[in-house]
Amino acid sequence: MSAGQLPRWVDFGLIPALNLIAAFFVSGLVVLLIGENPLEAVEILLWGSLGYGEGIGFTLFNATSFIFTGLAVAVAFHAGLFNIGGEGQAYVGGLGVAFACLALDRYVPWWVTLPFAVAGGALFGAAWALIPAWLQATRGSHIVITTIMFNFIGAALMGYLLVDVIAKPGSMQPETRTFEDGGRLPLLDNLIPGDFFGTSQVNLSLVIALICCFLVWALIWRTRLGYEIRTFGANPTAAVYAGISPVRITIVTMLISGAMAGLMAINEIMGAQHRLLIEFVAGYGFVGIAVALMGRAHPVGIVLAAILFGMLYQGGAELSFEKPAITRDMIIVIQGLVILFAGALEYMFRPALVQLFSFAGAPAGQAD
Amino acid sequence: MRNRPAGRLKVSEDIQVKKLLTISVALAGVAFSTAAMAADIKPAVLYDLGGKFDKSFNEAAYTGAEKFTADTGVAYRDFEIQNDSQREQALRNFAKRGQSPIVAIGFSQANAVEKVAKEFPDTQFAIVDMVVDLPNVRSIVFKEHEGSYIVGMLAAMASETGKVGFIGGMDIPLIRKFACGYKQGALAVNADAEVFENMTGTTGAAWNDPVKGGELAKSQFDRGADVVYHAAGGTGIGVLQAAADAGKLGIGVDSNQNALHPGSVLSSMLKRVDVAVYSAFEDAKNDAWTSGFSVLGLAEGGVDWALDENNEKLITPEMKAAVDKARAGIVSGTITVHDYMADQNCPF
Structure with missing residues (x-):
């Protein structure tokens, strides 16, 4: 990342905004192509996601999951590791959350269960990242390959457990029993007066997600470990020269990363579904990569990007509900375009902007 | 495409129905008005994750709904979910807009149907492949x-x-x-x-x-x-x-x-998911809706084997x-x- 060449507001504000506009422009063309009015589509998308309390609630609910998976990817980014196993880590993390809830929900109130569920989710998520981390650190097996393969192993493991071991007897749905009140996080709607969020599932996990954002910020920029992580990410050879153990940093970073992904299950399992069910992650882990890329691996950016993707999910559902011609596959196309422009084509506008700003800001000769 | 003009038309349709109602109540009495009422259903289908055009399970539901529209001219709404948390949301969206009956396809919808059906006791729900025991839910399972x-x-x-x-x-x-x-x-x-x-x-x-x-x-x-x-x-x-x-x-x-x-x-x-969907719509239209659960096997024509001109030489x-x-x-x-x-x- 070529930080330093551009003013911060351009790097963190203008470039993502430009990417987004480009993505929406192309999406608009696609909407036009199938014979719908793009402006109307945007209107429904915005209204559906931000226009009323319940829509905002769903947007924030989706955003909560994206914050967790985005943080997971971001932490690993700082150590130069590309963790694309968030999907599997969150899935297995769900097992930890479910164990805590299933064990305690009948005996104690939710605030006693919560710490155990958080610990369970983090621990299981971290455990699922441990083997790829260890293989990367000591054997040099590429973490991109191992983490993505662990997604499949995780899916197979969870499928086996849910179908054959912990499924509710007599049900053909591979899922555990529904948690009692002791295993359910309160909805934000019940915590604040009035009925603002309606029936949306936004819950206390949003607060946990924001706390995690702060903790990640503190860890990466305010602790010694964070410094080591960033050093290792910037230049592994120099890091080794400075006495930083690559094995230790790789494993510790991936454990934190996996734990963040695992916590996503708090939102989905303990906050909304109140039972462990098959495939509950449903792509949130992968979208976390786009969230982290778009948020420049900084917690503030991640929160903003997570809200954007939360809007796309909620507003997109509303859009395909209102306009049957815009199917759910079209929504995926629009999301894909945002990911493409925000992630893969991140550098498309950058060279031009670098030129522009070096012209404007510095005397000639600096632009190269 | 199919539903958009219908949505626009709905308003005028409603007004017309109301007009008809007033006139009919004033002139003819109750019989005509129930006929008008019964025709005015707003059915909906919620597909499972496989999607509408899976050439198989969900598509059977789509076929049934399309056939109903072709036969009766009554438009229906449908929705394909993207993830599990959308099930409840979509059912509630349908119910809020006054759609009824709402047919949920697939056993995975059970929890969502149970929750939303309780919230909207006057809306008719049906679920395929699973049993939800509520007074306003029809459950259809197959052998x-x-x-x-x-x-x-x-x-x-x-x-x-x-x-x-x-x-x-x-x-x-x-x-x-x-x-x-x-x-x-x-x-x-x-x-x-x-x-x-x-x-x-x-x-x-x-x-x-x-x-x-x-x-x-x-x-x-x-x-x-x-x-x-x-x-x-x-x-x-x-x-x-x-x-x-x-x-x-x-x-x-x-x-x-x-x-x-x-x-x-x-x-x-x-x-025959198509038959299940069709008959759910039809029963609602004819004011013959029944809740409870039905198990459709060979005897009931719910499952069968296909024999047509494409395979008659093989059999x-x-x-x-x-x-x-x-x-x-x-x-x-x-x-x-x-x-x-x-x-x-x-x-x-």
Whole structure:
């Protein structure tokens, strides 16, 4: 990342905004192509996601999951590791959350269960990242390959457990029993007066997600470990020269990363579904990569990007509900375009902007 | 496209209906007004994750709804979910907009239907493949094992090697139910028959992986199978393709898939989700809605096997006679097909 060449507001504000506009422009063309009015589509998308309390609630609910998976990817980014196993880590993390809830929900109130569920989710998520981390650190097996393969192993493991071991007897749905009140996080709607969020599932996990954002910020920029992580990410050879153990940093970073992904299950399992069910992650882990890329691996950016993707999910559902011609596959196309422009084509506008700003800001000769 | 103009029209339609109502109440009395009321239903379908055009389970529901619209001119709304948390949201969206009846396709919808049906006690709900015990919910489940038994018999009779195959989608009890019935049917014809069983995967992606379906079919052919039955949604497209390419026979599922590869699809195990959807809409329209649960097996016409011009050459008179006999036996109760879901076990 070529930080330093551009003013911060351009790097963190203008470039993502430009990417987004480009993505929406192309999406608009696609909407036009199938014979719908793009402006109307945007209107429904915005209204559906931000226009009323319940829509905002769903947007924030989706955003909560994206914050967790985005943080997971971001932490690993700082150590130069590309963790694309968030999907599997969150899935297995769900097992930890479910164990805590299933064990305690009948005996104690939710605030006693919560710490155990958080610990369970983090621990299981971290455990699922441990083997790829260890293989990367000591054997040099590429973490991109191992983490993505662990997604499949995780899916197979969870499928086996849910179908054959912990499924509710007599049900053909591979899922555990529904948690009692002791295993359910309160909805934000019940915590604040009035009925603002309606029936949306936004819950206390949003607060946990924001706390995690702060903790990640503190860890990466305010602790010694964070410094080591960033050093290792910037230049592994120099890091080794400075006495930083690559094995230790790789494993510790991936454990934190996996734990963040695992916590996503708090939102989905303990906050909304109140039972462990098959495939509950449903792509949130992968979208976390786009969230982290778009948020420049900084917690503030991640929160903003997570809200954007939360809007796309909620507003997109509303859009395909209102306009049957815009199917759910079209929504995926629009999301894909945002990911493409925000992630893969991140550098498309950058060279031009670098030129522009070096012209404007510095005397000639600096632009190269 | 289909629903957009309808949505616009709805307002004027409503006004017209109201006008009609006032006039009719003033002039003629109650009978005419109930007719107008009954015609004014706003049905909706919520598909499962596989999506509307899976050529199989969800598409059967779509076919039923489309047929209803073609027959009656009553438009319906539908929605394809992207993830689990949208189930409740979509049902509630339908209910809020006054859609009724709302038919939810797939067992995964049960929790959402239960929750939303309680919130909207005056809305009619129906769920396919699962039982939700509420006064305003109609639950429709099928005896897939009976239909699978019949196609199992067909497979064993058509097989020259004595080896037949089964390819399931996601490894869940429901699909094992298909497999178990199929196996029992095959063994009933040929006690020495070998039945290969493969599941495509353990995740929802297993419903939509035709490439892997084709590979699994090829591997079963390599092991000697010459008839392969699939219960795998979109994955099955690959199974049937592989069978056609290899000159073997495939068996379709849910919808009538005989026409996909005429002459290479031995038959299809029909699961009449389309009839379930159609009759739910129709009953609501005719004010004949009933809640409670119905189990549709061979006797009720809920499951069946497909015989049409595409496969009539493949089905010999002896095969047809044997199958008809077994069918009568199942209907009358002299043949019991084991239901995997009853004890989570397949004894064969």
